[in-house]
Amino acid sequence: MSTQVTTPTEIQYNKANLDSTELLELYKNMLKPRMIEEKMLILLRQGKVSKWFSGIGQEAISVGVTMSLKKEEYILPMHRNLGVFTTRDIPLYRLFSQWQGKANGFTKGRDRSFHFGTQEFKIVGMISHLGPQLGVADGIALASNLQNKKQVTAVFTGEGGTSEGDFHEALNVASVWNLPVMFCVENNGYGLSTPTSEQYNCKDIADRALGYGMESHIIDGNNIIEVYTKVRDIAESLRKDPRPVLLEFKTFRMRGHEEASGTKYVPQDLLDAWAKKDPLENFQAFLKDEGVLTETQEVAFRSEILKEINEHLQIANEEKAITPSESEELNDVYKPFDYKEVTKNKETKEVRFIDALSDGLKQSMERHEDLVIMGQDIAEYGGAFKITDGFVEQFGKDRVRNTPICESAIVEAAMGLSISGIKSVVEMQFADFVTSGFNPVVNYLAKSHYRWNQEADVVVRMPCGGGVAAGPFHSQTNEAWFTKTPGLKVVYPAFPADAKGLLATAINDPNPVLFFEHKALYRSIRQEVPTDYFTLPFGKASLLKEGNQVTIITYGAGVHWALEILEKNPEIQADLLDLRTLQPLDIEAIYASVKKTSRAIILQEDSLFGGIASDISSMIMENCFEALDAPVKRVASMETPIPFINQLEEQYLAKGKFESALKELLAY
Structure with a gap:
């Protein structure tokens, strides 16, 4: 069976001026997730955990990357990155409660395993579609640049995820915008059962960086010292000189995609070869040879971790099961929004529908000083319909951002901005084109607050509708795709004054809003509209x-x-x-x-x-x-x-x- 998995070579450690304290911290941080996993595999066989995605053999990547970042810098891990969560010192009982679907977890039993985020620990968990988190990392890094935080964002994916369009879009946007993102690819040999030879045809995933005009590095993902020191130095460089970097970590998945799938599809000689390169066992042997780790310390570390695991498991086990509450479920779909009415002024001006939208958007930009608008051709060109004409001169290119043609990555970037506390408006050039960004709208924006209490403070503007002889790809009125999706709000005004007031409310609302604007009304409908900023309530016909x-x-x-x-x-x-x-x-x-x-x-x-x-x-x-x-x-x-x-x-x-x-x- 032909695979493109690199045959492992012996790990060569170089202490790289790390002292004994740092070396032991690296070791303990790898040992902890390994021991937790070993316990989880026992509980899985006992039916006490529903599913498990093992990261055994890949701990060096999670631990090394996490230790390279500052506590306030965001990490977007995958389902094999237990070491990210433990190295960020999340209390174990909260992780155990999460995996048991209990209230002390992070999703109130609404999502499982590592499908969660936590602002407290600056971790943004994955969704099963894998790719969107790459673009979300772009948005978080964009916020760092806009706010001059000089922070790095690290986002993980597997080699299989690099085949998704989101990977291309996210890397391209990050490169064009000089975003400080470390794209961490864990190349572990297989996407579920499909070997890399059937997934891509280049020698190394790192080679792809050249096409995006960005640097890349290949790192031995089983060598904790190499991971830690190289990523630490790269992160420090990115803080000083913001730019994206593609990191390919060569490693191997020693267990099944998830435990039920097994590893029968992997040649035994390949498993045996990689088993000899176990990151934990090799590092332990190295530390003992160097006199850094003694047998007494090793026993003490394991005893301490085991005690913590058992004590926290007991806390989670004793926690009551979640009692379903229909009202709580419904109330958590949207973030509560305290609508504040800003009344209309008496001074009015007769304007077209399109002018009212432009005025309303401009006044919201003035009112929310960090509000960002993103879309194709919206800057100097002023947008396909000229709604943002002149905005660049007033607000600058940081806040009025031309985007590449990549709806998915831009919606995802808007989600990243929201995670960082920044509102955004995304213009779909035509509502029809939202199909290219459909996944992040309906699976990320719509579900984030319900899943882990994270609002998606995003407005997606949707020029729509027929009557202008624009044909099948520029004329749809596709609101039903979104009214069906819990977590989204859908606005569809018919008059200039309504458009202006409702757009202001949409931007104020912390929830994701699809704002439909009928193109045939843009220049055909006129009305007296208050000249100043005002709001109108949602849900009032x-x-x-x-x-x-x-x-x-x-x-x-x-x-x-x-x-x-x-x-x-x-x-x-x-x-x-x-x-x-x-x-x-x-x-x-x-x-x-x-x-x-x-x-x-x-x-x-x-x-x-x-x-x-x-x-x-x-x-x-x-x-x-x-x-x-x-x-x-x-x-x-x-x-x-x-x-x-x-x-x-x-x-x-x-x-x-x-x-x-x-x-x-x-x-x-």
Whole structure:
């Protein structure tokens, strides 16, 4: 069986001016995670731990990197980096509680093993998709540069993770922006069962750095002294001269991807060869040969660690199991937001929808002095729609940042900024392009507060919608992808004043907000808008017209389509509800209107199946059924992608179907 795993050579130690105290600290910090793992493997066989990803044989990397960083510098580890957590001195009972799904852990039983973060210990844990944490590290490092902290961020991935697009995007962004990130690749031979020969075709992963214009180093990942001293020196260099570095640690995974998978796919001679290069056993022998470690000290260290393990296991074991609380689960999806109303001033100016957005964004930049905007072509060019035109001159390129074409890494970087306490706005050039950053939006931004109490203080601006003959890749109104995802808020204004006030609130809100802006409204809708900064609350629909015959529920361009039909048919007396925000949704306003009129029609631009109109219809049927005089009606666009040419687009859009559907409902 051919693999690309390097055959190990004997470890050659060089004390490198390290004194006995430092050498013994390195040893103890490796010994501790090894002994914990040995205990966990016993508990796993006893059914007391649900799953385990072993880092046995790789302790030197976790310990060496962690000891090279300062306590206030962030580390983003993987699921084999127990040594990161123990070297940061996290109390063991908290780790044991985390692995048992108990409240003293870091996720309240909502996520397992090392899928957690902790601001207290400056650790940001992984998600199963692996790649996003690389871009998050970029954001944390960007915050260090912006705040002149002179700090390094270290992020881990395996050799398998380097095949993901996030790896390319994160390294490219870090290089372009000179971010002080150490990208630590643990090349341990296999991605689950797939050998490196089937994962990449270059000799060393470190070779990839050349393509990003950044330096790289290959380090013996089983040599604790080499790891510690080289990474320590590199980290110190990065603090003085911020830049990214790719570090490839050559090592080997001595156990299965996780314990249940075993190691049958690994040739025995390869396992035997790497077993001889065990980082702990070799370092122990070296220290004894050097007279640094005595047998008495060795026994004492093990006794001390074992005592700590047993005492903390007892604490975790005696901790009560989590009692499910529906209210607590629901309340933790979002970070509490204390909305503060800033009232509109009396001075107004008639502006277009797009001007109101630009004014609102500019005033928020003035109000939040560290707010960062990121997106493609948003700086000197002013953005595809010129919303940020002139912003660079006022706020500078640190805060108005052109990005490479890499939606995923930029959303992830925004998450990193949030972890560092900085708000950000990410502009998707078109809402359609969010698909290239979909994973970090729905799996990272949306879930972070629920998982480990970390807010994602990010607004993603989403120019969307049809009516401008832009075709299948520039015209979607894809809000239903996100209203489905707990943890996200979704805003969709129809008027300039609403857009300005709601954008201010979105930026104030510490939760992730998808802010939809209909392109067809940008320059076609004008309104008197207060000139000063003001806010509007989420979850409050706007009642634009009142009547007792029917309730029309819509948002975005649909509001203007409905207004046009009502103006054309003045005999129709309708409540017209502009939802303005889809998550949270103003359910009370919907129910109150439907109970008054006894008829409801929901208009959306999105295609019908799976859209938000379906959910609103179901809610009305379940909660207002006895008040209804007719079935709830839904009107939406065709079940096709949105076409380009005008006559096909007009046929596609719900606009042309609404009048007949409304009259049909009234005649029921």
